[in-house]
Amino acid sequence: MSFKSPLGRVLGQGSHSGTQHWISQRITSVALAVLGPWLVVSLLTMPDFSYASAHAAMARPANAVVTILFLLAAFHHAYSGVTVVIEDYVPAKGKKILALLVLQFLHVAFAVAGIIAVLRLAIWSAV
Amino acid sequence: MSARERPLSPHLQVYKLEYTMLLSILHRATGCALVLALLGFVAWLWALSAGPVAYACMTTVLGSVVGKLVLAAAVTGFWYHFTTGIRHLCWDAGYGLDKAQARRSAKIALVVIALLSAASLAVMFCCGGRS
Numbered sequence: 001m002s003f004k005s006p007l008g009r010v011l012g013q014g015s016h017s018g019t020q021h022w023i024s025q026r027i028t029s030v031a032l033a034v035l036g037p038w039l040v041v042s043l044l045t046m047p048d049f050s051y052a053s054a055h056a057a058m059a060r061p062a063n064a065v066v067t068i069l070f071l072l073a074a075f076h077h078a079y080s081g082v083t084v085v086i087e088d089y090v091p092a093k094g095k096k097i098l099a100l101l102v103l104q105f106l107h108v109a110f111a112v113a114g115i116i117a118v119l120r121l122a123i124w125s126a127v
Numbered sequence: 128m129s130a131r132e133r134p135l136s137p138h139l140q141v142y143k144l145e146y147t148m149l150l151s152i153l154h155r156a157t158g159c160a161l162v163l164a165l166l167g168f169v170a171w172l173w174a175l176s177a178g179p180v181a182y183a184c185m186t187t188v189l190g191s192v193v194g195k196l197v198l199a200a201a202v203t204g205f206w207y208h209f210t211t212g213i214r215h216l217c218w219d220a221g222y223g224l225d226k227a228q229a230r231r232s233a234k235i236a237l238v239v240i241a242l243l244s245a246a247s248l249a250v251m252f253c254c255g256g257r258s
Contacts, residue, residue, distance in 0.1 A: 029212055
């Protein structure tokens with residue numbers, strides 16, 4: 001028998017940050033609606049897909065900025081989306097927390113790897 | 128969780144499949160698939176930054192038949208999620224929510240996706256380089 005009131009039992013049981021999650025997913029989607037096509041078009045309009053062309057395209061400062069912004073927004077957006085999918089389809093609490101934890105680490109790791117790769121292209125090998 | 132069978136509220140299976148519904152499901156499906164494409168893009172960036180040898184390995188993989196199919200699917204999936212995503216943003220802003228408008232925007236979205244994808248694939252496989 002619990003001494004908690006019915007309200008006390010349910011408070012904090014639902015989402016703690018639903019609105020913020022929803023809004024940040026929209027903000028990143030607006031950013032990606034600009035950055036995504038920019039990146040896809042700049043990749044597709046390279047003269048060819050040789051190492052020299054790809055390197056020259058990605059090392060250009062404007063493209064490096066766009067690519068890094070794209071990676072930040074895309075991984076944030078991807079993780080928000082994946083979170084909703086996991087929350088919808090994985091009912092068990094333990095499995096859900098584990099899946100979200102693993103996915104969050106994976107997203108952060110790949111985002112950092114992508115940014116490091118762009119910096120390496122744009123700065124360290126720009127000589 | 129208890130082992131007892133809990134009653135489920137009416138879900139996907141009780142509705143007749145409408146194309147607007149299919150578009151919505153595909154928006155989520157392409158979203159999930161694009162996460163994999165994003166990981167692939169990072170792998171490509173990493174290979175490019177690692178030098179010509181690593182990049183040559185990457186182009187060999189991407190230049191194979193399977194690689195080309197994956198690239199084509201990724202580009203089409205990107206334009207799909209982009210276009211239906213804009214449709215979702217319009218709904219979020221409160222526009223186009225009634226049934227007739229939703230059906231019309233679904234058709235417009237499909238045409239836009241087909242045009243953007245066809246143009247991208249043409250540039251990728253015909254005009255552009257040999258990946």
